[in-house]
Amino acid sequence: MRVIVLSIRDRKILETFLKTALRYLSFGIFFYVMYSGYYFFMQKRIIYPRHIIRIPPDIYDRVPGLERIWLETSSGKVESWYFRASDSTGQLPLPAMIIAHGNAELIDYWLPIVSDIREMGISVLLVEYPGYGRSEGKPDEASLTEAFITAYDSLLSKPEVDSARIVLFGRSIGTGVICALAGARQSAAMILMSPFSNISSLASDYYLPGFLAKDRFDNLDIISSYDEPVLFVHGSKDRLIPYKHSKKLLAASRNGELITYDKGHNDLIGDWKLFWNEVRPFLIRAGVLVEDGKTDSSG
Numbered sequence: 001m002r003v004i005v006l007s008i009r010d011r012k013i014l015e016t017f018l019k020t021a022l023r024y025l026s027f028g029i030f031f032y033v034m035y036s037g038y039y040f041f042m043q044k045r046i047i048y049p050r051h052i053i054r055i056p057p058d059i060y061d062r063v064p065g066l067e068r069i070w071l072e073t074s075s076g077k078v079e080s081w082y083f084r085a086s087d088s089t090g091q092l093p094l095p096a097m098i099i100a101h102g103n104a105e106l107i108d109y110w111l112p113i114v115s116d117i118r119e120m121g122i123s124v125l126l127v128e129y130p131g132y133g134r135s136e137g138k139p140d141e142a143s144l145t146e147a148f149i150t151a152y153d154s155l156l157s158k159p160e161v162d163s164a165r166i167v168l169f170g171r172s173i174g175t176g177v178i179c180a181l182a183g184a185r186q187s188a189a190m191i192l193m194s195p196f197s198n199i200s201s202l203a204s205d206y207y208l209p210g211f212l213a214k215d216r217f218d219n220l221d222i223i224s225s226y227d228e229p230v231l232f233v234h235g236s237k238d239r240l241i242p243y244k245h246s247k248k249l250l251a252a253s254r255n256g257e258l259i260t261y262d263k264g265h266n267d268l269i270g271d272w273k274l275f276w277n278e279v280r281p282f283l284i285r286a287g288v289l290v291e292d293g294k295t296d297s298s299g
Contacts, residue, residue: 096165099126
């Protein structure tokens with residue numbers, strides 16, 4: 001066996017290199033632990049940044065067709081807005097859509113989008129998150145899930161709503177809320193915009209250990225056992241929630257479709273009216289709408 005003997009000079013160079021490498025490694029480990037620790041203690045403020053959201057004036061009483069419903073939950077009163085479909089046929093019951101918005105939004109922000117959905121003959125229920133806007137409580141997976149289950153049950157108490165044609169729509173963090181609702185209540189279809197497979201997997205995209213996540217929102221688990229149609233909508237340039245999450249969910253789904261836009265996260269939809277026109281065929285295939293776009297009264 002050949003033995004390599006280092007000179008005194010070479011040994012000093014090697015020792016200096018190893019000490020320097022160890023020093024940098026120690027700094028790297030220190031900063032990674034600090035980075036992970038910051039996420040662990042601040043994750044609620046990161047996932048639910050309600051503290052940075054400006055609450056607009058309360059205009060519910062000036063919006064035609066808006067019915068405010070206060071939901072009684074264990075965390076307090078949660079606000080929701082109900083809009084009956086703009087149906088001209090008089091046929092009842094009508095389908096309805098429950099919407100869960102993004103983490104830096106309020107139901108107020110979705111007001112301009114509601115009219116296009118109503119014109120398709122679909123009623124809309126916008127549900128606020130606990131602790132957001134004018135709602136009481138604190139947001140987390142349990143409180144959001146409870147609020148949306150309560151909202152769902154409240155919606156089905158309306159005689160004009162067809163319980164067999166409930167569509168669940170979620171955007172970004174709202175996809176986690178909607179999947180949690182789908183795991184607890186029946187629905188005809190789901191539309192998931194910019195979804196993630198689960199919070200743990202999303203955390204790993206930011207080089208964070210997934211086990212630190214307090215709220216899991218395991219969309220992948222729900223999707224893999226969901227039998228109804230699911231439409232995934234994602235931007236191929238999304239850097240906040242990478243496009244690969246929708247592809248993973250699509251692969252796990254039993255009845256999934258994917259619409260891809262060459263966009264990012266917050267600029268995904270440029271024209272909502274065009275978007276709903278593109279979604280209409282999916283709603284027809286799901287049995288929510290009939291060919292002419294009018295709701296089916298047979299439900």
